[in-house]
Amino acid sequence: MAVKAVETLNEKDAREELAELAEKIAAANRAYHTEDAPEISDADYDGLKRRNSEIEARFPHLKRADSPSDQVGAALAEGFTKVRHAVRMMSLSNAFDDEDIADFDISVRRYLGLSADETVSYTAEPKIDGLSLSLRYENGILMQAATRGDGAEGENVTANARTIDDIPERLDGAPEILEVRGEVYMSHADFAALNARQAERGGKTFANPRNAAAGSLRQLDSSITRDRPLRFFAYSWGELSEPLSETQMGAIDRLRSLGFQTNALTAVCHGPDDMLAQFRKIEAQRATLGYDIDGVVYKVNDLGFQARMGFRSTTPRWAIAHKFPAELAWTRLESIDIQVGRTGALSPVARLAPVTVGGVVVSNATLHNEDYIAGRDNEGNPIRDGKDIREGDWVQVYRAGDVIPKVADVDLSRRTNDTAFVFPEVCPECGSDAIREPGDAVRRCSGGMICPAQAIEKLKHFVSRAAFDIEGLGAKQVEQFYNDGWIKEPADIFELKSGYGSGLQQLRNREGWGEKSAAKLFDAIDERRTIPLRRVIFALGIRHVGESASNLLARHYGGWTTFEKAMVDAAPMEGAAWDELMAIDGVGAVLAQSLVSAMNQPAERASIDRLVAHLHIQDAERPNSEGSPVAGKTVVFTGTLEKMTRAEAKARAEALGAKVSGSVSAKTDILVAGPGAGSKEKKAQELGLTILDEDAWLELIGG
Structure with missing residues (x-):
């Protein structure tokens, strides 16, 4: 649904949207701060906050008592005692472009009554993506550690903080009362090692x-915390019995001299141009830092100025966070690896210096094919202005649909x-020769099953869930058995026991196997x-023949003998058998050619036999469609189904003799449209097809 411009909202719309925004932001805060499991990206969260602020600015009298503008963090997690902060822990206002930084500098000078030609100095430091922590020292001894919580109260995590090496338990020469604030984080290397250990333990x-x-x-x-490789950067303070310095930078230096880790990229900047230059410098090093940052924080350097400017309800007037662009990051491409898939396709993969993109650590990205690397599309037209991609390049990475990382640009x-x-x-x-056929964007290995990569990938596909799904024989076991020479093709799986007169004995003597687990595998x-x-049909791993197509083919031909004969008869790719194959709704020329070629290629056919x-x-089960109102009809489901899952709807329709398709065409008989139906419903309307809502569909098929 399109979002109305703020200036076009009336009071009713504004009130309703503020209520909706308050609910969404509160849920996001709980997920991020309380449950440590964010549900939306930082960019989406920032967008919600900006929208809320814009509406409140236009309708100040509609500002809610629970306005997100007045809140920091979220409620405390259960299980920890509460700690009331002597000095409230604030959040920061955000900036997203160069103009915002210029405006920030203007607002600082205006508040302080400085003229346009008077320059204000600022510190610029990386904004660490971690968890805020406040450490209270009395007479140089660590007395208490607390999370930010809602800003006023946090969680008492003192025992856990004592296990972090970067946090000293005693300080020499510190003020009588000193609250040190900073960020707990984890380096990329430690994160990868932790996840590897967790996976190994099944955690x-x-x-x-x-x-x-x-x-x-x-x-x-706290023993669990001790086992985790946590680190801490100090960058601020709360309650003090005496000042640390007259400047922000001086105070950071003092914290470092007391034994705290501070960020070496922190620098003093003189005006917006310096600030932006430091922002670019930090952004350029982002991929090589070894830990996550999501922007740069600027603070007025003069602590006297900070005291004069003070705070808004939840943010200081003298500081701002300049966020990096959403879902994009620059990093170094360390190498290009070529992987071979089960169809023989040579797929280039970028091995990257790890970088966080959209909340996920990315160390690999797809490079599609050789044309993409060379800076051209499949028709020879330039992409990325014709820039090729090379090992050692600095590349910009993004996540396509928040799933597959891709390389967008080269510096x-x-x-x-x-x-x-x-x-x-x-x-x-x-x-073997890697051949690129005319019109194909991909180069493919011609080795077939003699190629270890293809053989292993085909075997992994063969035992996948939608194929043979043999309990106890997954991808890991397939790779192990292949490398040991036990299986080279699918038929070998069914000869494991008989082919090794002592197959059971051999398997149970292997590391990780016992008599019961071996016997269980052979039973499976x-x-x-x-x-x-x-x-x-699906398990054969024939190119273009996926799960849906396999179901179509099985239902159409009914049995293996009929299917096998039809594929042999269709080998000339003309005649009655070919025409019958092409007439199946959902089967196109590319799929049909691939299927018939595979079933008639001598070596592959011998393996299948x-x-x-x-x-x-x-x-295949023939649906009892006698008397069914939808027998023989082609049905398409779109939008959200509220009374059954999409899988249930499809299974029910097929049981009644209908054919379920994923796309709308002139062959479609019925479109079942739930809430959120889009282009498919529009196309069905243009074609004059029958369109039913879910209730009408259920009534048609008898509930």
């Missing part, structure tokens, strides 16, 4: 270092490699000797 792994640090500090058992000014990347023309796994393999046709000899392949 919880973390999405990013910030979540790992927050979850580690907020353990009720040629930082390039040190004079040699362009040469895409291999032979398979890096088996040495035997259970899968009887298997539905749709699973067999060896497999089938071990199996009893069950015929």
